[in-house]
Amino acid sequence: MCGIVGLFLKAPRLEPEFGALLANMLETMTDRGPDSAGFAVYGSPQAHAIKLTLRAPVGTDFIAIAPSLKDEGLEVREMIPRDTHAVLTVSKNEQSKVVEVLARVAPEVKVVGTGHRMEIYKEVGLPADVARRFSLKEMKGTHGIGHTRMATESAVTTAGAHPFTTGVDQCLVHNGSLSNHCGLRRQLGLKGISFATQNDTEVAAAYISNRLSEGDTLGQALEAGLGDLDGFYTFVVGTESGFGVLRDPIACKPAVMAETDDYVAFGSEYRVLVDLPDIEKAHVWEPKPAHAYFWQRGN
Known part of the structure; x- marks a missing residue:
């Protein structure tokens, strides 16, 4: 039920x-x-952007992850933490690279949704x-x-x-x-x-x-x-x-x-x-x- x-x-x-x-x-x-x-x-x-909904263990500092993405030359438009989730907005053209870098620099973080409008x-x-x-x-x-x-x-x-x-x-x-x-x-x-x-x-x-x-x-x-x-x-x-x-x-x-x-x-x-x-x-x-x-x- x-x-x-x-x-x-x-x-x-x-x-x-x-x-x-x-x-x-x-x-x-x-x-x-x-x-x-x-x-x-x-x-x-946002124009030419996509939202990635992220999920991670309790206490994860999502804001601290953003510099690691920028160090790879990626454009981080916005990172909004909400408890165990966060919404990361990036350039639409960089979505695949962002996912690859996240897996390497923050393996505890999982991408659980992608969308121009959708957040999960x-x-x-x-x-x-x-x-x-x-x-x-x-x-x-x-x-x-x-x-x-x-x-x-x-x-x-x-x-x-x-x-x-x-x-x-x-x-x-x-x-x-x-x-x-x-x-x-x-x-x-x-x-x-x-x-x-x-x-x-x-x-x-x-x-x-x-x-x-x-x-x-x-x-x-x-x-x-x-x-x-x-x-x-x-x-x-x-x-x-x-x-x-x-x-x-x-x-x-x-x-x-x-x-x-x-x-x-x-x-x-x-x-x-x-x-x-x-x-x-x-x-x-x-x-x-x-x-x-x-x-x-x-x-």
């Missing part, structure tokens, strides 16, 4: 409130996943504590997803927490279980895709990322998953400009959505949505089984 939340803003005036809204939704799902929590936030990009944070602990540690309430954003985890099939670890990302500005949260993830893992591995965990959700994220990299739209990638992904699942997917939802044909996992002129929101239960602005005016519905829902925004 896990809890999923998602929020896609249509109205720019709500962007300063985004983090506070998502944090409240995440905390509401505590009893569906008290072991760990995580979230992805899509914020403003996840940790073990109660959702409210995770949100507080990373200052989610203070974050601005256009859209994002979150997950609270009850680890029924694997150890309670940070690496096992959601969201999972396997592509630039692409991530996924999942409630359920895939029965054919081992076979899919092998197929995707033949395409050069590597995995950091044994979690089936990471395989689902890689599947969506691969479809998008091959030219699918988000809607096409989700619809293709209905034929290729076996099991019971609810997915909420984030991309640089998009937000999507997919339930398997049985749809045994709970899900509810709400839409107004200002936003689209997803929750595992209706109580996640009750504090959103003008929720009493929203169109509220249960997403249909085997139906891909997706929304896009301009860059």
